[in-house]
Amino acid sequence: QVQLVESGGGVVQPGTSLRLSCTASGFTFSSHGMHWVRQAPGKGLEWVASIWYDGTNKYHADPVKGRFTISRDNSKNTVSLQMNSLRAEDTAVYFCARERRNIWNALDFWGQGTLVTVSS
């Protein structure tokens, strides 16, 4: 069955960096676009970044552009989110999600999420 498992969350100070990883199993990873979506405590969903199935194109939301970078390694079935210059407003649960094949931006499987807390 499809599984997405995020890791790498934790408590960090403002201005520091963190790298999130998402390991996929149960499907052909290299055939699907992948996304990161976050949810601040008690708030709604916010799209963060996406990457094409082959890694050739990457997109980032304006609030994280220039600070966060999405990447993938199809040989290891992983998608990562490198987060630099973290701010308090980046505090959230970060979900990785699989894009449904041939349905642009429809996220059909999600991981359980990893919590990132940015606080001094």
Add this chain to the structure above:
Amino acid sequence: QSVLTQPPSVSGAPGQRVTISCTGSSTNLGAHYDVHWYQQLPGTAPKLLIFANNNRPSGVPDRFSGSKSGTSASLAITGLQAEDEADYYCQSFDTSLADVVFGGGTKLTVL
């Protein structure tokens, strides 16, 4: 302020029908981008409920249906059940922002 506007809350009694609206603009829903809907039960990850306006993934009951017209979309839930109590989000793409966008979410309460 979300680009896609949803009512903060809706409610209904068991067995009733409720609808959740998602209002966009000419740069997203009105630009013919598809809308997708997600259900998020308390303390869990979101689940894809409707994709490409009106399609259900396998396993989603036919009590859930979606529609889209112009700059608006709707999610309808018939035969409301206690287990439907959750947050619901619409999602699309906005060509002006060049970003994937979510609605602010709607909390459904089953009375």
